[in-house]
Amino acid sequence: MGIKELEFTTENIGHLIDLRLQVLREGTVHPKHVLDVCLLYRRMGCGTLLASYDADTFFYLLYQAADSYLQLLERKHLWPALDPYYLARSRAEPLLDALALGDEALVRRIDALAEPQWQAGMEYEDEYWSLRLLPRLALPETPRAELFDLLDRLERAVDGAEFPRFDVLKALLHGDPEAFEEALLRAIEAWQSRMERARKSGTGNPLALATDAHVFIEGIAFVRLARARGLRLRTQYPLIPPLALSAPPSDIERRPLW
Numbered sequence: 113m114g115i116k117e118l119e120f121t122t123e124n125i126g127h128l129i130d131l132r133l134q135v136l137r138e139g140t141v142h143p144k145h146v147l148d149v150c151l152l153y154r155r156m157g158c159g160t161l162l163a164s165y166d167a168d169t170f171f172y173l174l175y176q177a178a179d180s181y182l183q184l185l186e187r188k189h190l191w192p193a194l195d196p197y198y199l200a201r202s203r204a205e206p207l208l209d210a211l212a213l214g215d216e217a218l219v220r221r222i223d224a225l226a227e228p229q230w231q232a233g234m235e236y237e238d239e240y241w242s243l244r245l246l247p248r249l250a251l252p253e254t255p256r257a258e259l260f261d262l263l264d265r266l267e268r269a270v271d272g273a274e275f276p277r278f279d280v281l282k283a284l285l286h287g288d289p290e291a292f293e294e295a296l297l298r299a300i301e302a303w304q305s306r307m308e309r310a311r312k313s314g315t316g317n318p319l320a321l322a323t324d325a326h327v328f329i330e331g332i333a334f335v336r337l338a339r340a341r342g343l344r345l346r347t348q349y350p351l352i353p354p355l356a357l358s359a360p361p362s363d364i365e366r367r368p369l370w
Contacts, residue, residue, distance in 0.1 A: 181206035211333035
């Protein structure tokens, strides 16, 4: 996809965000709609980074993705009838946006308000435990015993299945840079394969295939975590633009959803 097409795509995503926000502000609140807004912010950020190498806007949009989810969590008590399926911990994907920013305060606030219990029948157990462990790795006050307990629970949930995120988290916790890089590359390959299957089958979301198919937000989060934990890594990986690992602006402000 050319630069002009990417710019057109990001403009369209911006219009979609405005429409979704208008519906939310009119009082039609559904957690799926907020998750849609979060994902659109992420895709707009990825498209902007690819089209113009504008890291500051990329970081601003990742912040909006993560903070929009946080605003839902802060207000969920106002709507007791919200569908719990969309509030399950494994749907807290915007945690990855906060981690990709390296915003420890934002990660801490989302983690504190996200669903603490596994919702059997609504989510896979391995995805639940991975999103319990991942933010705790970013918080220096987390006791090592707690981290290893979460890793053990995740390993039991994975039960020998292929799950690159587990291997990445295990390597991070053990401080093993070689194992981390091997697991990270497998995670990148799995993401590439998933996007390619979606493209070839014709079932892929066109916005995803144009944007976050080419910028692996989860991988950015992994590398930031690894660097924060002192692992010595190479400077570049597939689908992880070096600009995405630069320092975000310190003056990003909240944009209220409501």
